Amino acid sequence: xxxxxxxxxxxxxxxxxxxxxxxxxxxxxxxxxxxxxxxxxxxxxxxxxxxxxxxxxxxxxxxxxxxxxxxxxxxxxxxxxxxxxxxxxxxxxxxxxxxxxxxxxxxxxxxxxxxxxxxxxxxxxxxxxxxxxxxxxxxxxxxxxxxxxxxxxxxxxxxxxxxxxxxxxxxxxxxxxxxxxxxxxxxxxxxxxxxxxxxxxxxxxxxxxxxxxxxxxxxxxxxxxxxxxxxxxxxxxxxxxxxxxxxxxxxxxxxxxxxxxxxxxxxxxxxxxxxxxxxxxxxxxxxxxxxxxxxxxxxxxxxxxxxxxxxxxxxxxxxxxxxxxxxxxxx
Amino acid sequence: xxxxxxxxxxxxxxxxxxxxxxxxxxxxxxxxxxxxxxxxxxxxxxxxxxxxxxxxxxxxxxxxxxxxxxxxxxxxxxxxxxxxxxxxxxxxxxxxxxxxxxxxxxxxxxxxxxxxxxxxxxxxxxxxxxxxxxxxxxxxxxxxxxxxxxxxxxxxxxxxxxxxxxxxxxxxxxxxxxxxxxxxxxxxxxxxxxxxxxxxxxxxxxxxxxxxxxxxxxxxxxxxxxxxxxxxxxxxxxxxxxxxxxxxxxxxxxxxxxxxxxxxxxxxxxxxxxxxxxxxx
Amino acid sequence: xxxxxxxxxxxxxxxxxxxxxxxxxxxxxxxxxxxxxxxxxxxxxxxxxxxxxxxxxxxxxxxxxxxxxxxxxxxxxxxxxxxxxxxxxxxxxxxxxxxxxxxxxxxxxxxxxxxxxxxxxxxxxxxxxxxxxxxxxxxxxxxxxxxxxxxxxxxxxxxxxxxxxxxxxxxxxxxxxxxxxxxxxxxxxxxxxxxxxxxxxxxxxxxxxxxxxxxxxxxxxxxxxxxxxxxxxxxxxxxxxxxxxxxxxxxxxxxxxxxxxxxxxxxxx
Numbered sequence: 001x002x003x004x005x006x007x008x009x010x011x012x013x014x015x016x017x018x019x020x021x022x023x024x025x026x027x028x029x030x031x032x033x034x035x036x037x038x039x040x041x042x043x044x045x046x047x048x049x050x051x052x053x054x055x056x057x058x059x060x061x062x063x064x065x066x067x068x069x070x071x072x073x074x075x076x077x078x079x080x081x082x083x084x085x086x087x088x089x090x091x092x093x094x095x096x097x098x099x100x101x102x103x104x105x106x107x108x109x110x111x112x113x114x115x116x117x118x119x120x121x122x123x124x125x126x127x128x129x130x131x132x133x134x135x136x137x138x139x140x141x142x143x144x145x146x147x148x149x150x151x152x153x154x155x156x157x158x159x160x161x162x163x164x165x166x167x168x169x170x171x172x173x174x175x176x177x178x179x180x181x182x183x184x185x186x187x188x189x190x191x192x193x194x195x196x197x198x199x200x201x202x203x204x205x206x207x208x209x210x211x212x213x214x215x216x217x218x219x220x221x222x223x224x225x226x227x228x229x230x231x232x233x234x235x236x237x238x239x240x241x242x243x244x245x246x247x248x249x250x251x252x253x254x255x256x257x258x259x260x261x262x263x264x265x266x267x268x269x270x271x272x273x274x275x276x277x278x279x280x281x282x283x284x285x286x287x288x289x290x291x292x293x294x295x296x297x298x299x300x301x302x303x304x305x306x307x308x309x310x311x312x313x314x315x316x317x318x319x320x321x322x323x324x325x326x327x328x329x330x331x
Numbered sequence: 332x333x334x335x336x337x338x339x340x341x342x343x344x345x346x347x348x349x350x351x352x353x354x355x356x357x358x359x360x361x362x363x364x365x366x367x368x369x370x371x372x373x374x375x376x377x378x379x380x381x382x383x384x385x386x387x388x389x390x391x392x393x394x395x396x397x398x399x400x401x402x403x404x405x406x407x408x409x410x411x412x413x414x415x416x417x418x419x420x421x422x423x424x425x426x427x428x429x430x431x432x433x434x435x436x437x438x439x440x441x442x443x444x445x446x447x448x449x450x451x452x453x454x455x456x457x458x459x460x461x462x463x464x465x466x467x468x469x470x471x472x473x474x475x476x477x478x479x480x481x482x483x484x485x486x487x488x489x490x491x492x493x494x495x496x497x498x499x500x501x502x503x504x505x506x507x508x509x510x511x512x513x514x515x516x517x518x519x520x521x522x523x524x525x526x527x528x529x530x531x532x533x534x535x536x537x538x539x540x541x542x543x544x545x546x547x548x549x550x551x552x553x554x555x556x557x558x559x560x561x562x563x564x565x566x567x568x569x570x571x572x573x574x575x576x577x578x579x580x581x582x583x584x585x586x587x588x589x590x591x592x593x594x595x596x597x598x599x600x601x602x603x604x605x606x607x608x609x610x611x612x
Numbered sequence: 613x614x615x616x617x618x619x620x621x622x623x624x625x626x627x628x629x630x631x632x633x634x635x636x637x638x639x640x641x642x643x644x645x646x647x648x649x650x651x652x653x654x655x656x657x658x659x660x661x662x663x664x665x666x667x668x669x670x671x672x673x674x675x676x677x678x679x680x681x682x683x684x685x686x687x688x689x690x691x692x693x694x695x696x697x698x699x700x701x702x703x704x705x706x707x708x709x710x711x712x713x714x715x716x717x718x719x720x721x722x723x724x725x726x727x728x729x730x731x732x733x734x735x736x737x738x739x740x741x742x743x744x745x746x747x748x749x750x751x752x753x754x755x756x757x758x759x760x761x762x763x764x765x766x767x768x769x770x771x772x773x774x775x776x777x778x779x780x781x782x783x784x785x786x787x788x789x790x791x792x793x794x795x796x797x798x799x800x801x802x803x804x805x806x807x808x809x810x811x812x813x814x815x816x817x818x819x820x821x822x823x824x825x826x827x828x829x830x831x832x833x834x835x836x837x838x839x840x841x842x843x844x845x846x847x848x849x850x851x852x853x854x855x856x857x858x859x860x861x862x863x864x865x866x867x868x869x870x871x872x873x874x875x876x877x878x879x880x881x
Contacts (some may be wrong), residue, residue, distance in 0.1 A: 198704055230704045233746040238426075244387055245427040248419040249488060250443025252411040260443075267439065270429035274474065282699035289661045289692050290702075290760065291684065291716035299718050301711035301725065373749065373779050479649065505777050507649055507806040508847035534780045537850060575780070578850040585877045590869055600854055607858065611867050 007073070007189065008196045013064035014309065015194040020203030022310040027191050029317040030056075034183050036324045039176045044327065049176055052320070056183040065193050073189045074182065078133055081181055082140055088174035089166055101166035105147040108159020114146045201225050202302060217295060227283070235276065242271045333362035334384060334417075334496070338393035341379055341552075352379040353390075354552045362398065362495045365528040368539040368560070371549035372573045377532045380549065381498050384530065385417040386410035398495075415444040418494030422501045424485035428473040433464065433484050436473050440492040447493055458487035462517060479510050486514075490521070497521070499531040503538065511535075515542055540564070540577035540599065548572050565596055579603045613639040613768060613800050614660070619669035621652070621659060621823075628655045629823035633669070637816075639767070642794040642801040644811035644831070647820035648845035653804045656820075657772040660802075661692050674767065688717070691761030695773040697753035698745065706732065706748070706756050707741040713764045731759040735789060751782025755789060762793075768800040769793070775810065787813070808835060809849040812878055819844050832875070851878045 010016075015023070030052075037049045060067050074081075107115075122139045126132055144164065150157065195203070205222035212218055247253075251264040339356040342349050353376050360367065369377050382388040383395055389403045397413050418440075421427070430436035437455040441447035447454060459469070462483040468476065473484055489497070499518065503511040519542055522529050533539060539546060539560060546563045548556035555572060556563055563569070564580060576584065579600045587594045592610055597603040614637040621630040630652045637643050647653040658664040660671065662683040671678040673686045694700045703709030707728050714724045732738045735755040745753060754774055761769050771790065775783045791813065793799040803814060811817055812831045819827045819834065821844035827834050835841065838856060841848055848856065855874040858864045865871065 198708075226704055226708075227702070230702070230745065233744065234698055237746060241421065242427060244382070245421045245424065247387060248385055248414055248421070249427070249440040250411060250414055250492070251439075252414075255409055255411045267427075267429050271426050274429075275426060279699045282694060282696055283702065285658070285663050286692075286694060286700035287702055287712075289663060289687060290713040290764070291687050292712075293684070293716070296716075297718065298715040299721055299724065300715060301708060301721065301728065303721050373781060477649070507776075508808075508849065509648070509845065512847065579854070582851060582854060582874070582877055586870070586873055589873045589876070600850060600857075604854065604857055604861075607864060607870065608861070611864060611870065 007192045009065060009193055011064040011194065013062060013194065015059070015063040015190060017309065018194075018313055019304050019306050019310045020195050020199040021206050021304070022306065022313055023191055023195055024200075024203050024207060026313050026317040027187055029321050030187055031184055033317070033321045033324050034180055036321070036328065037176075038328065039173055046172070048324065048327070049179055053179040053183045055320075056186045059190055060186065063190050063194050065190070070186055070189055070193070074185055075133060077181070077185070078136060081178060082136070084181075085174045085178055086140075088177055089170045091170070093165070094167060094169050097167050097169060099165045099167050100171065101164065103148050103164040104151045104161065105144070105164045106150045106157050106159055106161050107147060108150070108157050108161075110153070110157070111147050111150040111159070114150070115143060118142050118146060197229050198226075198302070201229070202300070202304065206304070219295060219298065231279070234279075235272070238275050239268070239272050242268055242275075333398055334358075334360040335396040336383070336390075336393070337395070339383065339390040339395055340392035341376075341383070341388065342391045352376050352552055353383075356380065356393070356554060358547065358554065358557065360496075360528065360530065362528055363526050365530070366522050366542060366544045367528070367530045368543035368546045369530060369532045369549065370534070370536075370539060370546060370572075370574060374551075375549040376552040377549055378500060379552075381419065381500060381530065381532060384496070384498050385414045385419045387419070412444065412446075415446055415492050416494055417496045417498060418489040418492050419498045420486055420489050420500065420502060422504055423482075424489075424502075425478060425481035427485055427488070428481060430473065432470050433459070433473050433476075434469040437484060437488045437491050440488050444492065447491075451491070454491040454493055455487070458490040459484070461490060461521070462487045463513075479506065482506070482510075482514070486517075494527070496528045496530065499529065501532050501534065503533070503535065511538075518542070536575045536577040540579070548574065561596070561598065613637055613641075613674060614802075615670075615672040616660075617670045617672075619656075619659070619666050619671065621655060621664070621666040621669075623655050623664065628652050630656060630659075630666070630820075631823045633820075633823075633825055635818055635825060635828060637768075637800065637802065639800055640794075640798045641816055642790070642803070642814040643816045643818065644814040645802060645804045645818045645820065646806065646808065646811055646844070646846060648806060651820040651844070652823040653806075653820055654772060657692060657770050657802075657804050660770060661690050662686060688764065689766055690768045690770065691764065691766035692770045692772060693754060693757045693761065693774045695776055697750040697757070697777065700757055701745045701753055704744065705741070706737060706743050706745075709745075709756055710759045710763055713760050717764060727763040731763040732756075734762060735759045736785075749782060750778045751785040754778065754782065754786050758786075758789060758793075762799075768802065771801070771803045771805075773804055773806070775805075775807075783810075806846065807849075808841075808846060808852060809878075811835075812852070819846070821845070 034052050037052065038045055057067070060070050118139065122135070126135060129135055148164065201222055205218060208216070208218040208221070246264065246267045251260075251267055253261060253264055256264065336356045336358040339353060340351060341353040342351045344350075369380065371377050379388065383390060384397065386397060386400070386402060395402050398416055400408065400410065400413060402410070428436050430439060434452070434455055437459055438451040441451035441454050464480065464483055464487065468480075473481060476484070486502070497518070502514055502518070506514065515538060518529055518531070521527055531543070543560050545558065546556065546560045547554055548563065550572060556566065564576065575581070579597055583594060583597055583603060586592045595606055597606055616636075617634050619630055619633040623629070628650060633656070645653050645656065655664060659666050662678055673689055676682050676686060678686050701709055702712045710728045710732060711724050714727060719727075728741070729738070732741055735758055737752065737755055737759060740748065740752065748756070758769070775786050778786065787810065790801055790803065794801050801814075803810065805811055812835065814831060817829065817831045817834050818825055819840065826844060827837070827840055835852060836856065836859075838848070855871070855878060858871060858874055
């Protein structure tokens with residue numbers, strides 16, 4: 001079994017070649033910048049946000065990873081984002097603004113059954129088509145359209161009537177947050193796409209070095225992380241074997257009652273725990289025999305050099321942050 | 332035919348392309364009286380093959396008929412009951428122990444099937460006796476006994492399910508020579524006394540020579556030989572199977588090469604000794 | 613190279629015992645320590661690298677007595693390869709694992725890189741440097757462990773049943789490597805095993821039974837005493853058995869060519 005942890009995809013791009021420490025710091029600076037842009041109707045701020053968003057998309061091209069693949073990672077939060085978007089649209093009711101959209105909506109005897117029908121239709125079609133995200137958006141639009149369309153029927157409707165109001169600031173806020181979330185997610189995934197877990201661990205260890213002066217055992221943390229990373233695939237393999245062995249003794253998860261399932265989980269967990277403890281003991285013996293002393297200083301196989309590209313990246317992200325801070329103060 | 336493979340293939344998606352672990356497998360196994368050794372290089376598909384025998388894995392092409400149940404099936408069907416009839420002992424089975432005491436652990440298997448539920452304690456005790464675990468250990472934790480004993484308890488756990496067919500994946504791996512002999516004698520006894528069919532994956536050609544009746548050789552997912560063991564060892568294409576000869580035959584070959592003694596097919600060491608006595612009269 | 617004097621050990625958990633054990637191991641020798649399960653041989657391995665402490669007795673590695681204070685010093689000279697290939701693989705990749713011991717010794721980075729390459733090549737794993745452990749076979753993992761010990765320039769390597777969990781291909785790889793290290797590089801090797809066939813390849817054998825050393829000597833002499841082997845609960849491998857049967861047969865034992873041929877069969881492979 002070939003199990004890969006994390007999203008790392010090997011490559012040669014500009015981002016791949018950057019020092020992991022620089023990547024971590026730059027990412028933090030960039031994300032802070034994104035959150036620093038105030039959400040107001042000022043042209044400056046709108047432009048700043050859109051620029052940052054475009055920069056994050058452009059960064060994808062510096063990574064050698066296809067844009068589609070990066071955006072795929074966002075699918076997991078599509079629901080959350082849409083929900084947030086809608087909440088933002090509704091929650092802003094500023095005075096002195098004219099709504100962009102003012103539609104009557106009804107939730108009643110006709111619209112509710114139609115909504116339920118739509119829900120059923122959504123799940124039915126979802127299984128059968130490929131473009132699930134697009135279908136989801138159509139579904140959401142449909143939810144609101146039904147509530148509106150129902151009011152067009154020349155009848156007196158019972159139920160809950162309300163107005164669907166979209167104000168410019170509501171739309172703006174929703175748009176801002178939408179762009180913000182995407183930008184942050186893209187930048188964070190770019191980090192994991194272009195940096196292997198080893199590099200990330202080494203980078204973190206190096207950045208944490210100053211903590212040693214206040215007696216924080218950073219060597220230990222990074223050894224723990226590295227042992228965990230090394231053990232995950234092995235542990236998954238062992239778990240798979242135990243599952244098969246217990247299934248062969250009649251513990252088929254798919255074909256058993258709730259009561260039986262609990263017993264089966266124990267039959268899986270206990271052997272895995274025992275194996276893990278045995279492993280830990282053997283591993284610590286092996287480490288000790290090879291001269292490992294907890295807390296002692298160690299040299300490292302991999303050495304990272306900071307080069308021109310790294311300084312450039314750091315410069316650019318710092319510059320962006322400083323510009324925004326200055327702009328924020330000046331305006 | 333109680334287990335029948337028809338053009339069975341098993342493929343899965345690898346990193347860039349499909350990987351075929353099994354191809355064109357045609358195999359027929361009786362539910363009684365057989366002792367089959369499954370051999371082949373590491374990676375030839377042996378484990379994948381035996382995991383089909385108890386419906387742990389289902390073919391991606393072709394069909395398999397296990398005691399009347401045909402897989403794969405379009406409708407969702409129950410397969411768990413098959414595991415009572417075809418008992419599979421994995422490599423290093425001692426890792427599957429988990430219960431608070433040995434007796435309970437051995438009862439786990441039978442407790443999961445309606446055929447054996449009501450007799451679980453009786454069957455468990457019987458199996459423990461068969462593998463040579465003393466009554467005094469029944470209340471002990473399975474983690475407090477030696478590695479060799481743990482393996483025997485694990486095997487008892489499968490025997491207690493009262494299967495018709497026993498499938499063993501390298502049952503002697505990791506054991507010392509004495510342990511190997513003890514375990515194999517146990518399985519042989521079960522085979523002889525209760526007439527159960529035994530299907531065993533092994534790399535040890537001496538074990539094949541001593542215990543197996545029929546040998547199935549796999550190479551890169553395909554069956555390249557299926558027949559009597561004597562026919563295997565005298566096969567003219569033996570070298571293409573990537574297998575070793577059993578020790579007594581290697582000794583015969585060695586004596587032929589160094590002393591020029593005429594080669595004779597011998598089934599075991601006693602026959603080799605007798606032959607030598609004849610030659611050097 | 614190694615001197616053991618009157619070692620006494622009692623391990624609570626497994627009830628394994630070593631009683632008044634004394635022996636010497638010369639530099640460059642390949643010594644097998646044999647015994648049935650529970651004879652004390654595995655605990656002996658751990659005692660020799662200071663993972664377990666003996667109740668009484670002395671151990672001298674390269675004339676340094678093994679004590680709580682000298683343990684770290686001694687561990688630089690004695691390496692150990694354990695039975696379970698997975699449970700001793702520390703690094704995230706092959707090169708990280710070979711480097712592990714060197715990093716502990718605070719060896720400078722450039723030297724670490726050199727040694728990792730050199731010793732990976734010596735054990736035949738130079739094409740696998742970036743592979744992760746789950747992508748390797750048991751035999752490959754054991755070879756990586758051996759490279760790790762060699763990279764630390766350890767004078768002595770102990771193999772604690774290092775081939776029992778491997779498939780035949782793995783056993784072959786590791787056995788050949790051990791032979792190469794001993795014969796070509798002059799490495800001092802101790803193999804702890806219950807497999808007489810494997811032990812026949814070594815220069816010298818120590819037989820333990822119930823924690824006591826009952827016999828030592830060259831395999832070619834010691835393994836011929838059937839009663840001794842039976843007493844120590846060691847199984848005679850088939851090749852050796854035929855040799856003994858022939859030597860016990862009144863007519864066949866006179867056939868010196870036959871006897872010699874059967875003995876060489878046991879030494880090869």
